[in-house]
Amino acid sequence: MTAAVFDHDGPWLEEEYLALGETQQRVELFDGSLHVTPAPTPRHQRIARRLGSALEPGAQAAGLELLDAVNVRLRQDRIPIPDLVVTDPIDLKYPFVDGWDVRLVCEIVSPGNAATDRVLKMHYYAAAGIEWYLLVEQDTLVVQLHRRRPDGHYVEVAAAAPGEVLELTEPVRATIRPETLLD
Template identity: 70%
Template structure:
């Protein structure tokens, strides 16, 4: 018999989740259950940083902020850690960003959790009313931009290598898939 993760049994509360503090794994909370994944690879982290860098000038001009790997409360008990988010005004000292402040959420698709990013998180982000969702394929840099229509996302654009994503909302930005990939 294996011990429960982090020595805890049963559903997790937000307070218990936040009390975990820093862990070597990425730990997210979904309706009382923890979703634990290994720390991201250097490729994943480079893509996240370059994506955040590409969004920063447009966010600054729009009076918005870009953050990497922060807790986002979609609703009580549902707290993912998106790779990159663009927000309005937030309290920079709080450990959690409320979904109502998030304008754009970005996930870099990892081979081990592609279904979570493409299905589970997409559904949860839409249900929370986040206007834009950007999925990045970390192997090719392809960019899949979705916009919220009602309570569901619809594909707004797909940008493959050789193309350029031209964001007009919630920030102005041009992003080339190749610019997100590590130099060979």
């Protein structure tokens, strides 16, 4: 992949991005530019796994899919890789999930990449029409649930810190106790 990335001229097209195939790094496509980050830390991955475990029963009960670290096509040439997504039933053969199939997107804020999760991706997910955005602050374990307003922006509708409980009723039923994401 390295040679293909460094020898590339001009903006990246979606087809070129998808032709890179699977990589060890997290490579996302934002409007013709590649955004490359190292593999997540063990702390990040534990939080993601436990958050997924909290969401999985509700997703299954609602007939939805829970997937981690998949390409989500928000529009042409805009493909982030969220930490977790809850989607409508999809065809698992495709190399990406279409944004209109995503019911809930989850990001775990990494200290070195915080602005991307809190600002850039939040804006892109809202612009794509994804109704629910769950954000986990890795350092404090504060979990924030955002809902998309009719004007196309997210507003926080619930939050929980360690010792508190976040109850989700949409798009899945789930109980999240932040302290259990890492203990």
